[in-house]
Amino acid sequence: MSDNQTLYAAFAGHLNAALDALEVAGTLPGGLKRSAITVEPPRDASHGDLSTNAAMVLSKPAGMKPRDLAEALVVELSKLDSVTSAEIAGPGFINLRLSSATWLAELRAIAAQGADYGRSSIGGGTTVNIEYVSANPTGPMHMGHCRGAVVGDALATLLEFAGHKVIKEYYVNDAGAQVQVLARSAHVRYREALGEAVGAIPEGLYPGDYLIPVGQQLADEFGTRYVAAPESEWLTLFREKAVAAMLVMIKQDLALLGIHHDLFSSEAELQASGKPDEAEAWLRAKGLVYDGVLEAPKGKTLEDWEAVELPLFKSTAFGDDQDRPIKKSDGTWTYFGADLAYHFQKAQNADALVDIWGADHAGTVKRIKAAVAAMTGADGEPTPFEIKLVQMVQLLRDGEPVKMSKRSGNFVTLAEVVTEVGKDVVRFTMLTRKPEAQMDFDFAKVVEASKDNPVFYVQYANARVHSTLRKGLAEGGFTPSGEHLELLGEEELELVKLAAQFPRIVEAAAAAREPHRIAFFLGDVAAAFHGYWNLGNDRVEKRFVNAADANLTGARLFLAAQIGQLVRNGLALLGVEAVEEM
Template identity: 45%
Template structure:
C-alpha cells in the first residue's frame, strides 16, 4: 500500500478524462508531499502541465480538477496555490488505514516489485590491492551494499561486484615495495623507498610469508625472476585482508573480477574490434590538456576512442606510447564483459577523483549495448577524519592512513555504516570518532536506535498493565489519536513505501537515514510531550483502548525503523547500554 502512488494513479485518470493522453505529457505530472506541511498532504502540478495543451488558464483548469478530486472520500480539502499547484488535504482515516496495513505486513511493509524481472550489477569498493582498506573506502562500501539491499527489497535481482585492479605499474610497484621489505628483513638494513613505492609497514607480514616459504632464494636475483611471484603473493594476501575488512563491516561481494584475467582472455581486443566496427575508434593525435603544462608531452599517433561523441571533452587513448593497453582499455573491456551478462542496469560506485572518467565509460556502455543498458555512476566525496577536533591527513602511498579495521574496532560496524549515509554522496563528510560514540541527541545513530529501544521498552511496561503484544494488531482504533504529533507520526509511517521507492529509483540510500532521523525525531517529541502531559503518554492505565491505539502506532514506528536500519546494514537495538 502506497497512498502516494494510489493518488497519483487517480490524478492520471483525471488527466486522461480531461483529454491528456500523451505519455510524454503524463510523465511530467507529479504528485508528491509539499515542502511545507501547512500546504497539505499531496501537491500536484496537473493544472500547470495541462493548461497550455487544453488552452485554459492554470487556475480555471485547477477548479475543474478540484471538483473531480473532491468526489473522493479520502480528500477533505483541495486548494489552488501559487501559479496553479493543487494542494490536497487528506482525511485522517487515510493514515489510520496505512498504519493498520503496516501492522499487518510487519517487516514486509514497504516491499515492492519495482525491479521485477530486472537484473542490476553494482560494482563498488574495488579498492586497489596495494594495501588495506582505509576509512575513505568505507563510504563507497556502505553506499554500494546499502543500495544493493534497497534494490533487493524492491524486487531487483542484484549482483554485488568487486573489480580487482591487479595489472599495471601500481601492482609492479607493490611487488617492488614488498621486495624492499624482504631485503630489509634478510639483511637487517633499512632501505630507501622511491616515491612510487609503498613504504607502509603492512607489507612486512607479506615479506615474512615469502621468507618463510622461500628463505633468501630471491635476494640476489634480478627483477624479472621474482616480480610475478611477489605480485601474486602480495595481491592474494592483501585481497584476503580486504575481504576480511569488508566482512567485519557486514559486506560480502558475489563476484570478484580480475583485470589481469580480462587482459589474458583477449577481452580488450574483442571490445576494440566492436568499437572499431561501429566507427568509434581511429588513429589520431592528442594535443596537451588545455590549461596544464606537461613536460615532455609527446604528440604521436595512437588508438583513440571517440568519447567526445558521448559528451566527453576529448577523445581518449586506448594505447600507451609503448603500444600496451591503457587502464581505460581494460575498463572498456570490463564493462563490455558486464554488458554481456544481460544486466538491465549497471551501477558503479566510485570515488570523487574518478569524475572525469564517467563520460568515456558511459560512452563504451552505450555503444556496446546499443543504448539498451542503463548506466549510472555515483561519485562519493571524501571522508574527512576528525580527531581531537583536528582533521587527520592520510596517504596510502606514504603508509600514513587510518585503517578501516581500526575504526570498526573503535566504533563498531553499525555506527560506521549509519554515519556514512548521513550525507548525500556528492557532499563531503566529516567523521568525528568522538562524536559518533556519544550517547546524545546530537549523535544521529544513537538518536534513531534510542527510539527503537524506547518502543521495545513499552512492550514490557504494557505487559505490566495486562496488554500483550497480540493486542497491538487487533484492529486498533487509531481515530482516538488526535494530537498533531500523533497524526504526523502516522503520516510518516505512510510515507515509508514512497521513501523506499525513491531511494531505489534514484540509487540514493541516504534517503533511508534521513527518513529514520525524521521519524525518530517525531517519536521522541511525542514521548517528551507525554512527560509533561499525562493524557499524551503511551500507556494510560484507565483507558486500555487508547493505550492499545498508541502502542500500535509506536509498533508501526518501530517496524519502519527496524526495517530501515536493516536495509542500511545496521542491527536494531532493543536495549541501549
C-alpha cells in the same frame, strides 16, 4: 486499498482512475502521457495531506486551462470516501485532505506488512550492476575507501528492496604498475622473513607492516629459491601471490562493515582474455577509434615533448573535451583502454550500470561515460550508466586530525575505525550527508549520546519504542492493540502521516540512486517520535501508558510499535542493526 498497497500508491491509482473517467466522458483526450504526474505531500502541511500536479502537467497537451482541468479532477476525486476535501491551489495544483480512517488503515498496513513495508516493485526485476570500492589490491582497506563502500552497499540493498536484481561487483586493478610495486615490496619482506636485515623499506615501495605475514608465507612456500634470483623470475609469481593475499585482507576488512560482493573481476584476466583488443576492433569498425597524435600538454614545447601516434577514442563525439588514448606509447593499455572494455563486459549482463568513485576520479567521468554510450548504444538506446562521486572523509579526534596508522604505513585502516566505534556507527555516519559533500568523522562525536548525533538519535528512537512497550507490559500488562485506533488524536496522526511517506521515499531514493535519503528520512521520523514522546513529560494525558484508559494505551502502543518497525526497516536498508536497549 489492497492489503499490500501503500497509501501513496493507492492514491496514484485513484488519480489514474479519475483521469480515465474524464477521458471516457470526453473531457480529456485519450493517450496523454502521465509519467510526470506526482502524488506527494504538499510543501506546506497546512494545505492538506496530499497534492498532485496532474492538472498542471496535462493541461497543455489536453488543450485546457490548468484550473479548468483541476476543477474536473476535483469533482472526480471528491467522490472517494477517503477524501474529506479537495481544493485547487495557485494555477492548478490540487490539495486533498484525507479521513482519519484512511491514515489509520495505513498504520495497520505497516503492522500487516512488517519488514516488507515500503518494499516496491518499481524496479521491475531489471538488473543493475553496482561497482563499488574497487580499491587497488595493494594493502588493507582504509577510511578513504569507507564512504564509497558504504554508499555502494546501501544502494545495492535499496535497489533490491525496490524490485531490482543487483550485481555487487569489485573491479580488481591487478594489471598496473602499482601491483608490480606490491610484488617488489613483498620480495623485501620475503627476504626479511628469511633472516636478511633489510633495513628501512626503500623509497617507492609499500612500507606497511601488513606485508610482513605475506613475506613469511612466501618464505614458507619457496624457501630461499628467489632471494638472489633476477626479478624476471619472481615478479609475476610474487605479484599473483601478493594480490591474492591482499584480496583476502580486503574481503576481511569489508566483512567488518557487513559488505560482501557478488563478483570480483580481475583486470589482468580481462587483458589476458583479449577483451580490450576486441573492444578496440569493435570501436575501429564503428569509426570511433583512430590513430592520431595528441596535442602537446599545456606549457610543453616541441623541444621537450615528443609527438607519438596513438590509438585514440573519439570521445569528443560524446561530449568530452578531447579524444583519449586507449594505449600508451609502449603498446600497453591505458587505464581508460582497459576500463572501457571492462564496462562493455559488465553491460552484457546488466540492464543498467552504477559506479561509485572517489571524487579524485572526477576528471575521467566524461570519457568513460562516452565510451559506454558508444559501445552499448550501437543498436538502440545505450545502457543507462551513472557515476556517483564520493568525497573523502576527514578523520578527527576531538576536532584534531587523526595520526596515521603504523600498520598501514601512511593511512588509518578501516579495521581500526570499525573496531573502535562499531560497524553501525560507521555505516550510518557515512550516509548522514550527501556523498558529494565534504565530511568530517570525529571519533568523539559519532559515539556521543546526544540528539546532535544522528546515529544515536535514530537508534534511540527504536530503543525508546521497545522501552515504552516494556513499560506498558510492566505497568499493567498493556500490549499494542489495533482495536481502538480511532482514539488516536491529531498529534498522533501526524506521526502516521510522516511514517506513510516511507514507501515513496524508498522509490524516490532508488530512482535517484541516493541511499542517504533513507538516513535523512529516519532522522525526521526519529525527531517526530521523540518530540511526541516528550509531550508526556509535561502533559500526563499524552503519555503512551495511561493506566486509567486501557484502550487508548493499547492504541498508542500500537502506534509506537509501528514507528519502531518503520525505523528498523529503514536501518536495514542502510545495513545498520536496530538496538533495543541503549
